[in-house]
Amino acid sequence: MEEMRLAISGIVNKYLIAHASKIMKIAIAGFGALGARVGVMLQQAGHEVTGIDGWAAHIAAISTDGLTVHQDDGVTKKYYIPVMTAKEIDGKFDLIILLTKTPQLDTMLTDIKHIITKNTKLLVLSNGLGNIEVMEKHVNRDQILAGVTLWTSELINPGEIRVTGTGSIKLQAIGEANAKPIVSALNKASLNVTLSQNVIEAIWHKAGINSVLNPLTVLLDANIAEFGMAGNGMDLSLNILDEIKQIGELEGINVDVNAIMKDLALLIRPEHAGNHYPSMYQDIKAGKHTEIDFLNGYFAKLGSEHGVPMPFNALITRLIHAKEDIERTKLAKKQETFEI
Numbered sequence: 511m512e513e514m515r516l517a518i519s520g521i522v523n524k525y526l527i528a529h530a531s532k533i534m535k536i537a538i539a540g541f542g543a544l545g546a547r548v549g550v551m552l553q554q555a556g557h558e559v560t561g562i563d564g565w566a567a568h569i570a571a572i573s574t575d576g577l578t579v580h581q582d583d584g585v586t587k588k589y590y591i592p593v594m595t596a597k598e599i600d601g602k603f604d605l606i607i608l609l610t611k612t613p614q615l616d617t618m619l620t621d622i623k624h625i626i627t628k629n630t631k632l633l634v635l636s637n638g639l640g641n642i643e644v645m646e647k648h649v650n651r652d653q654i655l656a657g658v659t660l661w662t663s664e665l666i667n668p669g670e671i672r673v674t675g676t677g678s679i680k681l682q683a684i685g686e687a688n689a690k691p692i693v694s695a696l697n698k699a700s701l702n703v704t705l706s707q708n709v710i711e712a713i714w715h716k717a718g719i720n721s722v723l724n725p726l727t728v729l730l731d732a733n734i735a736e737f738g739m740a741g742n743g744m745d746l747s748l749n750i751l752d753e754i755k756q757i758g759e760l761e762g763i764n765v766d767v768n769a770i771m772k773d774l775a776l777l778i779r780p781e782h783a784g785n786h787y788p789s790m791y792q793d794i795k796a797g798k799h800t801e802i803d804f805l806n807g808y809f810a811k812l813g814s815e816h817g818v819p820m821p822f823n824a825l826i827t828r829l830i831h832a833k834e835d836i837e838r839t840k841l842a843k844k845q846e847t848f849e850i
């Protein structure tokens with residue numbers, strides 16, 4: 511009897527140790543639309559999650575009433591996650607997930623310098639090109655993991671997000687870090703993570719998807735499913751992607767246009783991202799600068815460096831910058847009227 515009791519308690523202990531070792535202390539730097547969604551999933555899986563954000567009203571709303579999450583099944587839930595500014599945060603973290611907009615990454619890394627130790631791993635999931643180069647200015651290569659994600663989320667009010675569909679993440683360590691414990695910690699939260707063998711190619715692939723969906727949904731005022739209904743949507747996508755493929759060849763990166771088109775066909779379905787307004791659409795509506803210079807604009811710039819014309823990507827970049835100006839002016843006028 512005693513033997514059996516010891517055997518059972520041994521099994522229970524082993525189970526507890528195995529599972530306890532997977533619990534991580536995780537900071538999400540950029541607790542906006544996507545950071546909040548990922549944060550909730552990680553907290554629900556038992557990880558110790560803290561959000562870092564700079565938006566005072568958002569922090570106040572979450573700290574007072576919790577984070578409100580509207581799911582696409584019509585259910586609304588509240589989650590209580592500590593969120594604070596970079597100045598306020600303290601302590602040591604196993605993992606920091608960076609989910610700012612790409613142009614904000616450099617400042618965020620400067621602002622959270624005091625919580626990065628030599629044992630901290632940093633995973634960047636922001637869209638666009640150039641993030642790894644920014645990370646390398648701040649931390650050792652062996653601390654960096656980079657990835658891409660097809661999870662989606664919309665920040666509709668301070669402390670309030672709307673989430674639709676499911677997603678996935680592909681990631682890889684840039685230096686010698688062991689990415690496997692991080693993959694399993696994130697998969698404990700059902701984030702559908704796979705270890706990529708060539709994350710640079712995955713980042714170009716994702717930037718290809720974003721260079722189609724993000725600016726075109728803005729310019730056509732559509733969500734992803736609505737864009738999918740456009741008669742010439744496929745031709746437009748190919749115009750953009752063929753240029754990116756050409757520049758990829760010159761940079762030694764394989765851009766598989768057919769594979770990107772297949773992903774676009776999946777994303778337009780409602781169970782994936784069809785009902786989602788891309789992050790660039792949300793930025794435009796909020797009067798913010800977009801990530802266009804790290805997507806189509808980045809490719810157009812590479813094109814001019816190589817002396818290769820990139821007419822579609824160059825034009826789209828200019829149109830999005832014009833749209834940024836128009837929406838910002840409209841918003842400022844609205845605020846003026848409101849103040850009068």
Ligand SMILES: NC(=O)C1=CN([C@@H]2O[C@H](COP(=O)(O)OP(=O)(O)OC[C@H]3O[C@@H](n4cnc5c(N)ncnc54)[C@H](OP(=O)(O)O)[C@@H]3O)[C@@H](O)[C@H]2O)C=CC1
Pocket residue numbers: 539540541542543544545562563564565595596609610611612614615617618621635636637638659660661662663664665788789801
């Ligand atoms: N939303 C989505 O569905 C998807 C987004 N992505 C990518 O994920 C990344 C994040 O996107 P998203 O969540 O939409 O962006 P959001 O703008 O909603 O979130 C970013 C948050 O980071 C905060 N932030 C930025 N810099 C700092 C700083 N230095 N200190 C404190 N807070 C800071 C921002 O605050 P503030 O507003 O005050 O600047 C904002 O709340 C982007 O690269 C996007 O392209 C990828 C797939 C889908």
Ligand SMILES: CC(C)(CO)C(=O)C(=O)O
Pocket residue numbers: 637659660661662719720723724783786787788789790
């Ligand atoms: C979901 C997707 C792919 C839409 O373009 C995205 O990455 C975004 O919203 O920025």
